Structure formats: C-alpha cells, structure tokens
Amino acid sequence: MWIWNLLSLTFVQLRRHPVRSMLTLLGVIAGMFLFVTIEIMQNSLRRSTEISAEDATLVVYRQNRFCPFASRLPQSYEQKIAKIPGVREVYPIQIVVNNCSTSLDVVTFRGIPKNKMDSFQKNFTLLSGSIDSWKQRSDAALVGRILAERRRIKVGDKLDAAGITVSVAGIIESDNLQNLNVGYLHLDYLQQASRVGLGIVTQFNVLVDRPEQMESIAHAIDDTFRYDQDPTSTRPEKAFIAQAIEEVALLIQSGRHVGWAALITVFALVSNTILLSIRGRVREYAVLQTLGYENIHLLWMVVLEGMMLGMLGGLVGLLGSASLVYFGHFTLSADALSVVFTVEPKTLAIGLVTSLLLGFLAGLVPTWCVTHQNIVDNLRAE
Amino acid sequence: MKSQSSPIIISCRNLTKSYYKGDTVVTPLENLDLDLEKGRFLALMGPSGSGKTTLLNIIAGIDSPTSGSITINNQEISRMSRSQLTRWRGKSIGYIFQLYHLIPVLTAYENVELPLLIQKISRSEREKRVLNVLELVGLEDRMSHFPRQLSGGQEQRVAIARALVTDPMILVADEPTGDLDAASAQNILSLLRQLGHDLHKTIVMVTHDVKAASYADLTLHLEKGKLIESSPL
Incomplete structure (x- = not known):
C-alpha cells in the first residue's frame, strides 16, 4: 500500500518541479523516439529478409x-x-x-x-x-x-x-x-x-x-x-530480397548503433537528473529517514521518479515514432524490392519496457549512495 | 529526575560517543548517565560542542553511541540494527528541527502527512490524523499553503504537527526556537509545553536560551560531554 502513496508523492514532486521534469522528459522523448524508430526499421528489415520454416517460395532470376x-x-x-x-x-x-x-x-x-x-x-x-x-x-x-x-x-x-x-x-x-x-x-x-x-x-x-x-x-x-x-539463378524469396536490398539493409543495420547511442543518452540523462535532484535533496532524504523512512522506501521513491520519467518520456517518444511510421507510409526500395516500415505492438512494448528499465536502473546507484550516508551528516548538508 | 508516580522512559548508562576528526579523537559524550520519567519536559543546555545535540540524536535514534547503553521504554535501542532503529524511530519519535526542514514543494498538509505514507493506515484515517494535528497546532486554515507562504513560526508549527502525527511517545526538539523571533519563539514553546501536558508526551529539547529552558520541567547542563548540573524548575 505504501508504494502507491510513494508513487503519488513522487508524481506530486515531479509536477511541482515543472522545468526540471519537462527538460528531462524532452530528452527522454527524443532518445526513445530515435530508439523506437530504429527498432521499427530493424524489425521491418528482419520481417522482410529472415527466412522462416514456412517459407516455400523460390525466385528464379536471370543469372x-x-x-x-x-x-x-x-x-x-x-x-x-x-x-x-x-x-x-x-x-x-x-x-x-x-x-x-x-x-x-x-x-x-x-x-x-x-x-x-x-x-x-x-x-x-x-x-x-x-x-x-x-x-x-x-x-x-x-x-x-x-x-x-x-x-x-x-x-x-x-x-x-x-x-x-x-x-x-x-x-x-x-x-x-x-x-x-x-x-x-x-x-x-x-x-x-x-x-x-x-x-x-x-x-x-x-x-x-x-x-x-x-x-x-x-x-x-x-x-x-x-x-x-x-541461364537462371534460383534462391528462396527472402534470400533473394536480402541480396537485392543488401545496401539498404546495411544502412538500416548501421542505424542500430545510433539506437544504442540514443538509449545510452536516455540513461545518462535520467541518471544525471536523478543524481542532481538527490544531491540537492540530501537533507530532505535525511529528514525522511528521521521520520522513519527505511532504505526500501527511499529506494522506491528515487526509482519511481526515474521510472515515471522513463515511462512518460518513453510513451510519448514511441507514440511519436509509431505515428510517424504509420502515417508516413515509408518504404525504402532497391531493385524493385522494398523494406516496408510497419509498426508492430511488440516493438512498442519493447520500447516501453526499455524506457521503464532505464528509469529503474538510473535510480539505483544514487539511492544506494544516499541510503548509506550518515543521517546526522546529511541533516547538516547545505 | 525521578518521582514515585511516573516510570522511567529514557535511561542512559555510561553513554559515550567518540569519533575521529582527522587524526584527533573527538568525544562529545563521555560516560553519561541519565534517567528521565515519562511525560516530563527536559531541556538540554550547554555551550557549543558540549554534546547536547549528540545526546538528543542518540535519544532520537539517528545516531548511535560508541559504548554504553540507552534504553527507551524498556527497549535497548543501542543494540538495534540500522533498519530496526529506523522502524522504531518512525513509531516512537517525533523530531522537531531548528530549521523546520519542511519539503518546499509540498503543502503544509502534505508535509504533515509524510510520516503516515509508509504506515499501514487507510487514507481516511490518515486524513483524520493530519487534520487533527493541524488543528492542535492552530494551522487548519493554512493546510494548503506551501512552506514559502508561511511565516517561520507557522513553519515550525507544521514541523511540530509532522512530529506529532504518528502519536510518538517522545518528542525531541533541536533548538526549535533558534530561528524565530521572540514572539514566535514564545508561542512555539507554550505550544510545546501545552502539547506535552495535554497529550502526555515526553519532550527533550536542546536550547542555548535560558528563557526557552524555563518552559521545561527540568534542565540538564552539559559541558565537554558530561552532565555537570541538573535543575528542576
């Protein structure tokens, strides 16, 4: 039950620091937008070129x-x-x-x-x-x-x-x-x-x-x-597609690094925000400890803050990305074969879980620091 | 400090606290013995560095002694682990800080509600308790105000309400009037004495001010970590 109370408290704190929260959210939105867009491109490429056990079509081309x-x-x-x-x-x-x-x-x-x-x-x-x-x-x-x-x-x-x-x-x-x-x-x-x-x-x-x-x-x-x-050259359809769009595929695959960089950026941004927020509130946490807040309570307060920022930013970022792909009807073609970008619920779920997880991880280290310091020293902190 | 009618609630035996500051060993408390009856209002006085705040923090369970024992309401808190001590503190101690230490982005109501958020009580019970203590300190009409919208005296009243809301057996106050003007200080001290009396709370207060100490039932003078004088008032 207390976790719901702390969730509500954390939300109030985020809402009443609007500038800090909005700036962090903007960063998370941009990062997750990039990450999810690249994930959508990767998944669409995979769907176009990965041979499954059910595939039974060959393409016969001129050698x-x-x-x-x-x-x-x-x-x-x-x-x-x-x-x-x-x-x-x-x-x-x-x-x-x-x-x-x-x-x-x-x-x-x-x-x-x-x-x-x-x-x-x-x-x-x-x-x-x-x-x-x-x-x-x-x-x-x-x-x-x-x-x-x-x-x-x-x-x-x-x-x-x-x-x-x-x-x-x-x-x-x-x-x-x-x-x-x-x-x-x-x-x-x-x-x-x-x-x-x-x-x-x-x-x-x-x-x-x-x-x-x-x-x-x-x-x-x-x-x-x-x-x-x-003379002819015959290959499974997906292998044929993979070869035909090889350069397009390379282009999309190289985007994976950009996606990872976007994730690292989101992680660093949320961590930094939480770290700065905690540094500014060392005395506040010491007061809460004096009031009877245990390490687990403080851990959840900080982690919930990261998760909320991650989830809210992630949600907006991935909805933006999904909307862009869905309404933009993008395809990337080469040699008359296309990678058609489609939004799958699985990709969105991965994006959302990733942003939640990043928010969670971003709060762990700062919490450990604050809960293992001396309360009396922290009460005197400026 | 003993009377026949009230049981001992705080008992310190050979209480010593020392720590290193650089290469020097500092001993703010040395072999201190103390017994305090339930329901009394104790003022701890002494010059800076005499160990009064260290003693207060040990009684409040946010600091621990290097040796000796401290027993509160028959529980030896000096043997408790950090997490046991935190749980005990949440139920048994109400801490009032000199600089109030309210959370600036929370309203008076939300600040007072803080200690209850981690307890297993319903929302309606929480609301009842918060409103009750805000009424006790005379701030029921300021509950939606943020700390920046309150005067120093009102902020300290909110802090007192926050300390009282869990119905602790002991209130500890570290120079609660140190940052207030004379009139506000007098109000706060009167309030503390009245609450102690009406709610049968044991109060331990650190102060430099003789006038503030005069509101207490008894005063202990500390110097260099040792009890040098006690004066019932």
Whole structure:
C-alpha cells in the first residue's frame, strides 16, 4: 500500500518541479523516439529478409542480373519449371519499376497472368475492390495498402507511374511486406505497356510442395537452364530480397548503433537528473529517514521518479515514432524490392519496457549512495 | 529526575560517543548517565560542542553511541540494527528541527502527512490524523499553503504537527526556537509545553536560551560531554 502513496508523492514532486521534469522528459522523448524508430526499421528489415520454416517460395532470376530492367527470361520456362518434381505452382512475373535505385517512393508494378490470379490471391487479402473487376479490365491493378496510402489512391482511381497508367481495382493487405508496396497488373498488359514485349518476364516465383525441398528444387531449376541462352539463378524469396536490398539493409543495420547511442543518452540523462535532484535533496532524504523512512522506501521513491520519467518520456517518444511510421507510409526500395516500415505492438512494448528499465536502473546507484550516508551528516548538508 | 508516580522512559548508562576528526579523537559524550520519567519536559543546555545535540540524536535514534547503553521504554535501542532503529524511530519519535526542514514543494498538509505514507493506515484515517494535528497546532486554515507562504513560526508549527502525527511517545526538539523571533519563539514553546501536558508526551529539547529552558520541567547542563548540573524548575 505504501508504494502507491510513494508513487503519488513522487508524481506530486515531479509536477511541482515543472522545468526540471519537462527538460528531462524532452530528452527522454527524443532518445526513445530515435530508439523506437530504429527498432521499427530493424524489425521491418528482419520481417522482410529472415527466412522462416514456412517459407516455400523460390525466385528464379536471370543469372548475373540484379536489376529488374536487366533480368529477362523467356516466359516459356514456366512449363519446364512446372514439370520439376516438388513444384506446386509457377508464376511468371514481369516487373516494372519507376526508379531502379534506392528511393523512398518507389512504385513497383508486377504483372502476373490473369489465369493465375485465383491461386495467387492466397498471398493477400482484399481490403476493398474485387478480383473480378481486376479480371474484367486489362489495365486494372491490385494495389498494396502502403502504396495506396502513400499515393492517396482508392478503388476506381488512376495510378500513373513508370509511364504506365492503370486503374485501381482493389487495395490489398498482406503478411508478405513486399506485397504492400506493389501494384499487381495483368502480365500481358504490363509487357506491352512497358515495351518489354510479350513472352518475356523478369522472374518466376515458384511455390514448392515442401519447404525442405527448396534447395534441391532451386538446383534442379538452375540445372535445367544451365546451357540455355538465358541461364537462371534460383534462391528462396527472402534470400533473394536480402541480396537485392543488401545496401539498404546495411544502412538500416548501421542505424542500430545510433539506437544504442540514443538509449545510452536516455540513461545518462535520467541518471544525471536523478543524481542532481538527490544531491540537492540530501537533507530532505535525511529528514525522511528521521521520520522513519527505511532504505526500501527511499529506494522506491528515487526509482519511481526515474521510472515515471522513463515511462512518460518513453510513451510519448514511441507514440511519436509509431505515428510517424504509420502515417508516413515509408518504404525504402532497391531493385524493385522494398523494406516496408510497419509498426508492430511488440516493438512498442519493447520500447516501453526499455524506457521503464532505464528509469529503474538510473535510480539505483544514487539511492544506494544516499541510503548509506550518515543521517546526522546529511541533516547538516547545505 | 525521578518521582514515585511516573516510570522511567529514557535511561542512559555510561553513554559515550567518540569519533575521529582527522587524526584527533573527538568525544562529545563521555560516560553519561541519565534517567528521565515519562511525560516530563527536559531541556538540554550547554555551550557549543558540549554534546547536547549528540545526546538528543542518540535519544532520537539517528545516531548511535560508541559504548554504553540507552534504553527507551524498556527497549535497548543501542543494540538495534540500522533498519530496526529506523522502524522504531518512525513509531516512537517525533523530531522537531531548528530549521523546520519542511519539503518546499509540498503543502503544509502534505508535509504533515509524510510520516503516515509508509504506515499501514487507510487514507481516511490518515486524513483524520493530519487534520487533527493541524488543528492542535492552530494551522487548519493554512493546510494548503506551501512552506514559502508561511511565516517561520507557522513553519515550525507544521514541523511540530509532522512530529506529532504518528502519536510518538517522545518528542525531541533541536533548538526549535533558534530561528524565530521572540514572539514566535514564545508561542512555539507554550505550544510545546501545552502539547506535552495535554497529550502526555515526553519532550527533550536542546536550547542555548535560558528563557526557552524555563518552559521545561527540568534542565540538564552539559559541558565537554558530561552532565555537570541538573535543575528542576
């Protein structure tokens, strides 16, 4: 029960030192904003590139080509790949992108055959529009949620990118983050509109029966076309993404150090505030000890102060960061593949727990100091 | 200092306190014996460095003797650990400081409430007790004021209310009027004497002022850590 009383007392003390509390809070907010933003970027990268046991999609690309403009494969490979044992489905895909380099606003069009859409739509859920209207219009597009929000488009609108104009037939949501930043078009329409020509695709997405067969099937596909005019390079989809966005990934991963630096800054700031506050209140703590406050009471008073500053600052910082990412609809793309930044509750929870923990730790050492000093000496302190 | 009617509440035997100051051993108290009956108002007098504040702090349990024993209400507090002593102090002692030592960002009410926040009592009981002691010291209409909004005498009244709120058996006061003007000092001393009488509290007060000491039932004079004179008034 006393802990609630001390919590209330600590809150009153913070409220009645508004300048000190606000300045510390501002520092914590800035630090936690930075830390959580970087955590969101790291997690989004992880979700885009980490291979899980359930992944069963291979990407067949033109060997020694790394950009969708350069990868050209005959669409006729589809039949040969489909015959390889263990292959469940083959999707020939043409990719057109409005910007092949690293960019924050890349629009990627993916063309898939109209007759494959019924099986392909298992990869996403429709938020609005319909598959039928996509099938009925040759220039129709199913647009990923993030792309739609970033470009502020809805069903029935026109989307113009990379010199191609499409009509939005549906908005899609997907666990596969790549699907959130693309527009799915009819393959033949995209081939013609992009002047690539019919019969040529950028890649094949190959769905296998069992994930453990991925490696052997990849070898089998590459062996099949080894001596063809257009040899292939086949990898699991996530590995393919990881390689394609390697430089983007390096950029994001290097941000981890900035995140840690932000955490250290928050820790140092809260510690310093508490330390200065305690130094200024040595006599106050001695008075409380005289009144019967035990070490545990003083420990909680100081620690609660740190935790409140950490929690309040952390909460505002992470809400700011989450809002920025959520409403900013940021994606970082390279070679037509994107890291789509999405906010996960887990990341926010980690941010909040981290800020609470930092506040807790920041109060420990100063409390130990104050509780192990002589009361009589501290009562005489200026 | 003994009478047939009241039991002894504070008993010191061969109480010695010494500490090092640089290479020199300082002995503010040396083999001091003292018995004080329950409900009495004792004034400790003496020149600076005579050991009166050290004795007061040992009685209050915020300092400990180097040797000898001190027994308060049949409990030998000189044998208690630091944490036992803190718990005992919270229940048994009300400390009144010369400079009041109120927490500046808390109101008079909140300052008086402080010792109760760590006790197992309900919010309503806490409120009842705080209002009761604020009324006793005549500050019920100043309870929402911050220390900076009170006069010195009023601040000391708040400090007295804070010392009383846990209903301790002993009040200790370290020069409670040392920072007050004559009129305020007289008010505070009258209040202390009246509270001691009405609430049957034992009071130990350190003072330099003979006039202040005249409010006590008895006065002890200390010099160089030794009791040199006692004078019942």
